[in-house]
Amino acid sequence: MIYLVEHFFSIQGEGRYVGVPSLFLRFGGCNMRCEGFGCSQETPSGSQVIGCDTVYAVNREHFSQNWIEIADASQLTAVLELYDLPPNVDIVLTGGEPLMYADDPVFIAFLEAMIAKGLRVTFETNGSMSVDFEKFPVYKQCIFALSVKLENSGEAYNKRIKPNTIFSLATNSKEAFFKFSIDADSINIGLDEQIEEIIAHAPNAQVYCMPVGGSKAEVEKNAEPLIEYCKVKGYTYSDRLHIRIWDEVHGV
Numbered sequence: 001m002i003y004l005v006e007h008f009f010s011i012q013g014e015g016r017y018v019g020v021p022s023l024f025l026r027f028g029g030c031n032m033r034c035e036g037f038g039c040s041q042e043t044p045s046g047s048q049v050i051g052c053d054t055v056y057a058v059n060r061e062h063f064s065q066n067w068i069e070i071a072d073a074s075q076l077t078a079v080l081e082l083y084d085l086p087p088n089v090d091i092v093l094t095g096g097e098p099l100m101y102a103d104d105p106v107f108i109a110f111l112e113a114m115i116a117k118g119l120r121v122t123f124e125t126n127g128s129m130s131v132d133f134e135k136f137p138v139y140k141q142c143i144f145a146l147s148v149k150l151e152n153s154g155e156a157y158n159k160r161i162k163p164n165t166i167f168s169l170a171t172n173s174k175e176a177f178f179k180f181s182i183d184a185d186s187i188n189i190g191l192d193e194q195i196e197e198i199i200a201h202a203p204n205a206q207v208y209c210m211p212v213g214g215s216k217a218e219v220e221k222n223a224e225p226l227i228e229y230c231k232v233k234g235y236t237y238s239d240r241l242h243i244r245i246w247d248e249v250h251g252v
């Protein structure tokens with residue numbers, strides 16, 4: 001069963017297509033937890049959980065009662081009718097980890113419908129889940145923003161870095177680029193080696209570095225040290241425009 005957490009029409013806030021009008025569909029579930037990011041959120045029952053800035057789309061135990069069950073692709077295509085969208089709107093599939101559903105026929109049917117409409121489809125993925133490009137050629141028409149996790153995520157190395165998967169996503173897709181979430185404290189403790197090792201698996205993919213943060217204050221704290229780091233390394237700094245503007249408000 002596919003779970004949809006939320007959908008909203010906004011602008012892309014980070015990465016290559018920042019500022020582009022985009023319809024976001026956030027899918028529930030993830031193969032990681034990334035508690036190292038240390039973002040805290042209150043659950044519907046009033047307790048606090050720690051995780052990434054979208055822990056409400058990751059933590060099935062505490063949040064799935066609010067997720068929408070998707071049994072048919074028409075439920076997803078119907079989302080487009082809820083908004084007054086421009087004809088060239090970007091479709092952004094995020095999570096959680098949207099590639100949790102990579103082999104699901106309902107998910108594939110939705111992707112095919114979006115591509116048939118001529119829309120640009122971008123996956124925001126942690127780059128650890130493989131896609132069968134030969135069985136499902138629709139993925140060759142999609143873009144992959146590879147947010148491969150670093151040590152600061154708290155996840156184990158073998159879980160977060162899958163060299164063959166990174167290479168496959170980068171070389172079989174229409175387009176791929178890296179997006180790394182980095183906090184100021186991590187910059188001087190082996191970050192270079194971590195990033196260089198990952199990007200070696202897809203040498204032609206551009207590298208974007210974004211400040212870690214689930215709030216405007218956290219993003220601001222991490223931004224300037226990260227800009228200095230990008231200037232030295234030649235990576236592209238990406239702000240997190242949606243957090244700057246809307247702070248901790250979700251679904252905007």
Ligand code: SF4
Nearest residue numbers: 030032033034052096
């Ligand atoms: S991989 Fe992404 S969505 Fe999953 S827990 Fe980590 S930061 Fe959150």
